[in-house]
Amino acid sequence: MSDYSRPKGTQDFLPEVQPYWEYVRTIVADLAREYGFERIDTPIFETTELFARGVGDATDIVEKEMYSFEDRGGNPITLRPEFTAGVVRAYIENGLRVQPKPIKLYSIGPIFRHEQPQAGRFRQFHQFNAEIIGTPSPLADLEIMLLAWDLYDRLQFRGLSFQLNSTGCPTCRPRYVDALVAHYHTHQDRICEDCQRRLQRNPLRVLDCKQAQCQPVIAAAPKISEHLCDDCAGHFSELLGYLDALGKPFTLNHRLVRGLDYYTKTVFEVWAEGIGAQAAVCGGGRYDGLIALLGGPETPAVGFAAGLERIIMVMEAQEVPVPPLPTPPVLIAHLGAVTRLEAVRLLAALREAGIGVQIAMSKSLKSQLRQADKAAARWVLILGGDELARGEVTVRDMASGSQQTISREGIVAWISEQLQHPA
């Protein structure tokens, strides 16, 4: 055993799991492009201040989950705990507001949160993220939700639940929070300790408390949907109208508040089973105030992020089939020092013709064929003393075990022919 082990909450993605990742990344990227999203890649680390401001001081992420450190110049750095703040920073910094609005951007990459690992929770994990920046239209909310919908649809997921709510805006939310706090004050003695604390710091969070004693208080609490201002209520009902028209099933969840400060109006999550105690496979919503908060012009936006590990865990649980990764169809076997030179020439010639090929590296033909078997090669080209003398190669079909002799000059064309016209 090595003296070194991977940091807590991180993973080694061995070749055997790569088909899942390749499949998911491909589906996600194809889908995003079909929807008209363009890819943007931002740094995996940013200045700490960006996340502290953007995500919000009172959030769990900023309070206890960030990977923060000082670089050699003494600058406060944080490994990104989510995508949106970095994407918005890039939008402002690169002057993307001069582009036609809205701009639709997606990203795929690693995310870092210093949490205690458990089923479906890692310190380094991966997200697919999509944002529509520059429009207040509920159509943008709809597009983001449809993208999430189609993503899971294309992955053949079953039994998902779409949770939806509106958290209002700076006009109506404070009024609602006041009403909520007032309600809780009349039941102060009946709620759990955590909720006592939430009431001080982040009152909306009392709504997703799971303590039994708090449930009656939550059930009797005022609902934000009944406190929305005209603008927010209109926005929400327009979105619901689109979803109804499309027959998309969703659950209105008054208790869905989400952990980030920047959300306004629409918030949603998608829940799935099969990832331990974790339910959410994706979450998102509208954040009309964030861009101005980070120093940009007043710009409405909406987005979501999906956790790729959780997607893959559900795929495994539901036994969603994934295509195998392609391997080189040809392997060159050789016998003896003199044949090796010709084997290397043949290797180069095949590659020049665009044919996937590798060369055996062990001595005995037996072990070379074993290697071909493990590598799932379709053909082994055997170059021995006899073949070399006659200017030929022996072609072994690994599936059938049958062999034939082809001239050295004609072998590249023969393989190309076979590959173009599969039997």
Added chain:
RNA sequence: GUGGGCGUGGCCUAAUGGUUAAGGCUCCUGACUGUGACUCAGGCAACUGUGGGUUCAAGUCCCACCGUCCACCCCA
């Protein structure tokens, strides 16, 4: 941060407190010095997570630490 379960070769698993810790998988070699998958025969590979303690004797009992898994908080 808090709580619980579990730590034996790369992986899976065995070993009434008692010799040089056993087996399977994988990998390598060989069974016609030119033929894979099956079979057979060999071989590589573990100071039993780490450090203490109890004992004549510890993989086995006790303690601590570390790691891991699961759960809480919260989320992807």
